[in-house]
Amino acid sequence: MSRKKAVKGKAATNSPSAGSPSGKGTGKSARGSPGIVQMNGVVHPSRPSISNSSEFYDIAFKVMLVGDSGVGKTCLLVRFKDGAFLAGSFISTVGIDFRNKVLNIDGVKVKLQIWDTAGQERFRSVTHAYYRDAHALLLLYDVTNKSSFDNIQAWLTEIHEYAQQDVVLMLLGNKADATHDRVVKREDGERLAKEFGVPFMETSARSGLNVELAFTAVAKELKHRSMKDPSEKFKLHEYVNKEMKSTGCCRS
């Protein structure tokens, strides 16, 4: 396995690579996605990085953050990438943006290119165009906002319409730190996730609760799928449940 160099940066003005399904499996660069070539669902850089990032990786995947405006998608990404919480006034994302992070998963360097989408309705058509190339989707609601939870079903319909059939999907109930403002119980999130057969956890971009776990679980699943190693058994649901219990984070 050759080791690649991670491309770092933001691409708010990029057109979606998803606009080029023909790039899939051909080894050709996907239109509008600088330095990205798709081969067997795994993303590799098509040319040397011009950024100052010196982080190398073996395999790379696209992960998208979706959910209503204000649920905490940007804050979750910033917490994961920089280990910090974006305090202060809420600045709603315009369009779409991405950040890269390389994780060491069982000795394999897995680069996650994480796309932070705008939750506002008016950007929905922009977001739709990116779904097709996503290997994983983190679907967020806000435990302090009932309508963001009620909208999860609509988001799932959208995901089924625009994303790949085998996309890795996880439901996250964010802002779990906000105990006084909570209106959605953890059990409600669990029930909904069970109904749709998706792994679930509560997170907090503010406290960092389960943020690393959510991305690591997705990276492990994607790595497992791409390696197709029959000797290696990995079950996303089991991993999430086991890790949640071991941290004792969200169980009463």
Ligand SMILES: Nc1nc2c(ncn2[C@@H]2O[C@H](COP(=O)(O)OP(=O)(O)OP(=O)(O)O)[C@@H](O)[C@H]2O)c(=O)[nH]1
């Ligand atoms: N208490 C608490 N507040 C949070 C958390 N995550 C985000 N927030 C707050 O929620 C607001 C919205 O956060 P964003 O991350 O900007 O929301 P978003 O989902 O990216 O919204 P759009 O970009 O409009 O789609 C901000 O005021 C954050 O400070 C969290 O885990 N806990």
Ligand SMILES: [Mg+2]
């Ligand atoms: Mg945002």
